[in-house]
Amino acid sequence: MDKSKANLTADLKGLACPMPVLKTKKALDSLQPGQVLLVEVTDKGSKADIPAMLKRTGNELLEMDEKDNVFSFLIKKVK
Amino acid sequence: MEEKKKRMAIIASKGTLDMAYPPLILASTAVAMDVEVEIFFTLYGVDIVNKKKYQSLQVAPIANPAMPSPVPFPNILGMLPGMTPMATMMMKSMIKKINWPSVPELLHVCLESGVKMIACTPTLEMTGLSKEDLVEGVEVAGAAEFLDFALDANISLFI
Numbered sequence: 214m215d216k217s218k219a220n221l222t223a224d225l226k227g228l229a230c231p232m233p234v235l236k237t238k239k240a241l242d243s244l245q246p247g248q249v250l251l252v253e254v255t256d257k258g259s260k261a262d263i264p265a266m267l268k269r270t271g272n273e274l275l276e277m278d279e280k281d282n283v284f285s286f287l288i289k290k291v292k
Numbered sequence: 293m294e295e296k297k298k299r300m301a302i303i304a305s306k307g308t309l310d311m312a313y314p315p316l317i318l319a320s321t322a323v324a325m326d327v328e329v330e331i332f333f334t335l336y337g338v339d340i341v342n343k344k345k346y347q348s349l350q351v352a353p354i355a356n357p358a359m360p361s362p363v364p365f366p367n368i369l370g371m372l373p374g375m376t377p378m379a380t381m382m383m384k385s386m387i388k389k390i391n392w393p394s395v396p397e398l399l400h401v402c403l404e405s406g407v408k409m410i411a412c413t414p415t416l417e418m419t420g421l422s423k424e425d426l427v428e429g430v431e432v433a434g435a436a437e438f439l440d441f442a443l444d445a446n447i448s449l450f451i
Contacts, residue, residue: 227391228391229390229391229392230317230321231320231321231324232391232392232393234321234324234325235320235324235401237324238324238325239324266321266324266325269298269325269327270324270325270326271326
């Protein structure tokens with residue numbers, strides 16, 4: 214994952230559901246369409262929860278990976 | 293381009309610390325997913341939006357066999373004085389461990405993100421409360437207002 218693509222990084226490690234989804238959405242709201250957000254979480258449910266929120270809000274998940282129990286999401290703000 | 297928003301209608305009828313979370317978590321998450329949400333607080337559920345009570349909701353161990361306990365003890369002992377505050381303290385420490393927001397924090401997240409909150413009028417009358425006793429931003433209405441919203445909802449929950 215090329216983390217340098219991100220315009221903004223949200224470090225949400227240590228937070229439990231629903232906070233990673235809420236804070237990811239809040240961070241997306243602060244971006245312009247086309248900009249990229251990097252989110253890092255440790256909550257295992259986020260692997261399903263964040264893509265579900267992105268699908269419903271019409272934003273695009275570019276990449277997701279897992280390393281040392283940290284899930285990273287690279288997200289493109291579409292609208 | 294703008295399609296009609298999905299809707300979720302929730303009735304919150306319980307006023308214990310544990311049962312305050314499901315409506316607030318679902319509401320705040322739904323709003324983050326572009327869903328329009330209304331929570332109708334009725335009966336004990338009104339405590340969740342009562343300014344004097346929402347910071348001190350409690351959970352009782354009695355008649356709740358699912359309540360975790362550091363040492364096994366007969367459930368009936370939950371009636372002893374001090375058991376409810378103890379169970380509440382335990383649950384609060386569990387909540388803190390996973391970095392969950394408190395009930396007031398989560399309630400304000402909901403209100404700020406546009407969750408519509410309605411307190412049930414007969415419950416207010418029954419308990420001698422008025423709109424001034426409720427957290428700012430909470431409206432007052434009856435069953436028909438909730439049904440009007442819920443009739444167009446994709447999800448309806450009674451909690």
